[in-house]
Amino acid sequence: MEQRRGGRNSRRMVIEMFVLGTIASLAGIALGIAIDWFPEDASTQAGPIDTLWDVLVVCSVPIFVGVVIVVVYAARLFKQLPGEEELDGPPIHGNTKVEVVWTALPAILLVALCTYAFVVLQDIEEAPAQAAAPEMVVDVYGEQFAWTFKYAGTDGKEVNTTQLYLPKDRSVKFDVHSKDVIHDFWVPAFRMKVDAVPGVTTNYRVTPTKIGRFPVVCAELCGLGHAYMRQTVTVMEPAAFDSWLQEESVESNAPAGGGDEAAGGATGQEGAGSGSASADGKTIFLEGNDNGATSCAACHALADAGSQEGIGPNLDRVLPGQTAEQVGTSIVDPEAKISEGKPAGVMPGNYGEVLSPAELEAVTAYLVDSTKK
Numbered sequence: 001m002e003q004r005r006g007g008r009n010s011r012r013m014v015i016e017m018f019v020l021g022t023i024a025s026l027a028g029i030a031l032g033i034a035i036d037w038f039p040e041d042a043s044t045q046a047g048p049i050d051t052l053w054d055v056l057v058v059c060s061v062p063i064f065v066g067v068v069i070v071v072v073y074a075a076r077l078f079k080q081l082p083g084e085e086e087l088d089g090p091p092i093h094g095n096t097k098v099e100v101v102w103t104a105l106p107a108i109l110l111v112a113l114c115t116y117a118f119v120v121l122q123d124i125e126e127a128p129a130q131a132a133a134p135e136m137v138v139d140v141y142g143e144q145f146a147w148t149f150k151y152a153g154t155d156g157k158e159v160n161t162t163q164l165y166l167p168k169d170r171s172v173k174f175d176v177h178s179k180d181v182i183h184d185f186w187v188p189a190f191r192m193k194v195d196a197v198p199g200v201t202t203n204y205r206v207t208p209t210k211i212g213r214f215p216v217v218c219a220e221l222c223g224l225g226h227a228y229m230r231q232t233v234t235v236m237e238p239a240a241f242d243s244w245l246q247e248e249s250v251e252s253n254a255p256a257g258g259g260d261e262a263a264g265g266a267t268g269q270e271g272a273g274s275g276s277a278s279a280d281g282k283t284i285f286l287e288g289n290d291n292g293a294t295s296c297a298a299c300h301a302l303a304d305a306g307s308q309e310g311i312g313p314n315l316d317r318v319l320p321g322q323t324a325e326q327v328g329t330s331i332v333d334p335e336a337k338i339s340e341g342k343p344a345g346v347m348p349g350n351y352g353e354v355l356s357p358a359e360l361e362a363v364t365a366y367l368v369d370s371t372k373k
């Protein structure tokens with residue numbers, strides 16, 4: 001029995017642990033690097049972050065393997081044998097050398113990794129020194145359960161939209177706000193994210209590097225509809241972006257009731273008879289109001305407003321045939337009748353309070369008018 005516990009065998013065992021540990025670590029590292037952990041990378045910030053991740057994996061795997069191997073071997077070697085139930089183990093006096101090593105090594109490793117991570121963060125948060133185009137600022141607003149975006153349009157005009165468009169290869173700084181609870185603005189393909197905190201403006205910057213559409217999500221549990229707080233960002237050629245911004249600047253500042261050419265949408269005949277009430281309804285649909293009403297376009301597709309398919313029903317499909325009264329009820333009390341196949345508890349229930357009766361009537365009339373067959 002004594003022989004099992006050390007002596008001649010212990011040296012061999014330590015070598016065995018080393019060999020096993022090395023093989024397992026190498027395998028673990030290979031696996032950790034081979035696995036595609038992240039979605040496509042689409043910003044200049046993504047590269048350094050992915051490298052940081054790989055370095056962390058390479059450093060952590062051997063530590064994990066080492067701990068597991070020591071635990072497994074110790075359990076096998078020092079397990080209690082039949083007849084030993086009453087015995088105390090041999091007394092242990094510390095080992096200063098070992099203790100110094102196991103305190104110093106992790107401390108050095110931690111400080112080194114923290115320094116590296118800090119430098120990477122510092123680096124990617126810095127404004128690009130000499131950029132091809134001046135940095136752009138986009139205000140991001142989180143609210144239950146949608147994101148809206150505000151741009152400085154052309155000619156000092158303001159553009160509010162539920163669609164995030166960005167030009168490729170130009171640095172953009174997001175100023176992130178919340179209108180209600182804490183959200184978290186995250187574009188996984190850009191790798192950056194930051195909390196949207198009521199009363200505080202947080203920010204980060206990215207430089208998109210790939211043309212395409214990427215998901216925008218909320219990364220902070222913010223209520224029942226949190227999982228549906230998903231939109232997309234479209235990265236486009238700078239020229240395409242500029243003309244989009246130009247169009248939006250014209251459109252969002254057009255006089256009530258007209259000037260829809262820029263939207264390129266299926267507007268037209270309907271608007272003529274319904275006058276300014278319908279125009280107000282459209283603005284509310286697109287932008288909500290300053291009283292805390294969330295933009296309907298963030299969740300509902302409607303051809304007339306040019307909004308895209310979201311978490312809510314496509315209104316061109318479900319509204320035809322409904323009376324103004326039915327539509328009005330759906331807006332004020334979304335839970336009264338849940339649209340088929342759509343989640344309950346996601347559409348804000350406060351439109352009865354945050355929209356004035358006139359606004360409510362306007363948006364209802366606008367919906368009925370613009371979806372009339």
Ligand code: HEC
Binds near residue numbers: 284319337340363
């Ligand atoms: C955060 C997402 C969201 C926002 C913002 C939102 N809705 Fe909805 N809406 C939904 C969802 C989800 C449903 C389906 C579930 C339900 O009926 O409650 C829905 C249902 C509806 C319906 C009923 C459709 C049917 O099947 O008859 C109408 C009408 C409607 N919304 C209009 C609006 C209007 C008008 C606004 C803006 C004033 C608005 N919604 C804002 C998500 C949203």
Ligand SMILES: [Cu+2]
Binds near residue numbers: 183184218219
């Ligand atoms: Cu949220």
